[in-house]
Amino acid sequence: MKPLPTLLLSAFLLASCSSAGAITVDDAGEMTGNFSGDVSTVLFIEPSAVKKEFAKFKDTLKAIGRSGKGKRALYEEYVPVIGANGVLGGITELWPKCHSEGHDLGKVIFEKTKDVGVSLRVCRDGCYSGCMHGVLMEAFGGARADVNVDPEQHVDIDLVKSMMDTICKDGTMTAAYSPGDCAHATGHAMMVLADYLVPDAIRYCDGFGDEHMRYYCATGAYMEYVTERDSEDAASGKRALYPCDVGKYPAACARYKMVHVIKRLVQKKSDVAKLLRSCDQLTGKYRTGCYHGAGNGFMSAVYGGALTAMNVCGPATGDERAACIDGLMERMAKYHPDRADDVCDELPLGSADRTMCEAAVGRGMYDMEKDLRLYAL
Known part of the structure; x- marks a missing residue:
């Protein structure tokens, strides 16, 4: 396994200075629950009774910013005032694709309920399950x-x-x-x-x-x-792909790391091929994992039509190509199933690429029968 060459990384950084024809990515969470029934009344406050307080909360949260610190303290202050439902509502109004912004709310909810099941019902699917993630972070804190x-x-x-x-x-x-x-x-x-x-x-x-x-x-x-x-x-x-170029689960790492790498280094379509060549500097399952990550990282660009599946996965062959298609399609199938079918239909009928694409769509996220031989050392 080789680290990314310094000259290649420098070329990426220079390319990222251009804003023309930008390729966009998203880092929304990958989980949604299947909750049904009434909203939990635990930590719930009727919104119509706290309109002024809700507006003040939202203004304060906006001032902190999406990546700012101090959210947990703010949530702790306002859950008793506007309810967990009000706090979650404010977060999602400001950032409809929130995920990590919901972590601290989940922590606060579990801190108050001391019950995983109750906390999950309060969070429901909040912030693409970011709230639920926070519940487990706080719950496992008891294992320190x-x-x-x-x-x-x-x-x-x-x-x-x-x-x-x-x-x-x-x-x-x-x-x-x-x-x-x-x-x-x-x-x-x-x-x-x-x-x-x-x-x-x-x-x-x-x-x-x-x-x-x-x-x-x-x-x-x-x-x-x-x-x-x-x-x-x-x-x-x-290194550009650290820590995904070491360790036993390179694909598990690269599918998230590449989202951030793409944001930094890919601004136009011609940058895509340069980025993919960086995967070829790696060997074995690290290279396979890199292509898997590229597939997931470029999912939004393929969904939106800025790129095709073969723009992203075409340069790869064999296992790398299969892993790339898998990374591209499994999350698209979860959030954009109709578009996922269209992307597969764009591939030649009867081709190995189309077969792999349709199989990935059929598996979706977190399949417990998934063949992990490509993904773990």
């Missing part, structure tokens, strides 16, 4: 080791394993989310527990007994890492 007993250990490993099994089998969780959904959310919590030390978080994820649960947990852990640390890593001069 007592530093007075064991100052070298981040968490109580035995307790983490027990909680993984219990939470992902909770009735409210299983009624609304697939096992893979829960494992992904658990991965977010594991990275927080590990204080963003990647090897530790992946070791915690490996506490799941099933290989698919371990892999999907790793996807959540890496999503959490790159969401919080990508800008810092880029500013400090770390």
Whole structure:
């Protein structure tokens, strides 16, 4: 495995200065639940009774900004005033594609209810399940080791394993989310527990007994890492694909890292091929993972018609091409099923590419029968 060449990275950075014909990406969450029935009355306040307070909350949150600090303290202040429903409503009005903005709300909700099932019903599908992620982050916080007993250990490993099994089998969780959904959310919590030390978080994820649960947990852990640390890593001069060019789950990492890399380095269509050539500097499953990440990272551009599936995955061959198509289509199938069918229909009838495309659409997100041989070392 080779790190990305410095000259190639410099070329990407120069290319990113152009704003003409920009290729857009999105980093909305990858989970939605299947909640039905009435909205929970826990932490609920009738919106019509707190209109002025709601407006003040929204103005304050807007001033903090989407990536600003201090959201948890604000949510703690306003949940008793406008309800968890009001806080979530304010977040989604400001940022309809919110995800990480909902994490702190989920933490506050669990802090107040001390019950995973109740908290999930309060969150429902808020912020593309970002609220639910926050619930699990806070719930797993109880697994931190007592530093007075064991100052070298981040968490109580035995307790983490027990909680993984219990939470992902909770009735409210299983009624609304697939096992893979829960494992992904658990991965977010594991990275927080590990204080963003990647090897530790992946070791915690490996506490799941099933290989698919371990892999999907790793996807959540890496999503959490790159969401919080990508800008810092880029500013400090770390390798363009760090930490996805090391470790045992390169595709789980690259599917999120590439979203950020594309935002920085791809501004026009001609930059796409340059970025894809960076994948070829890697070897084995690291290269496969890179192409898988490129597929997911360019999903919005293909959905919107700025690129075609073959613009993104055509340069790859063999396993890399299959992984790229898989990365491109599985999330599109979840959020844009009609467009996903159209993208597959654009490929030649009877071709291997079309067969792979249709299979990826059929599997969708977090399939528990997915062949992981391409994705894990």
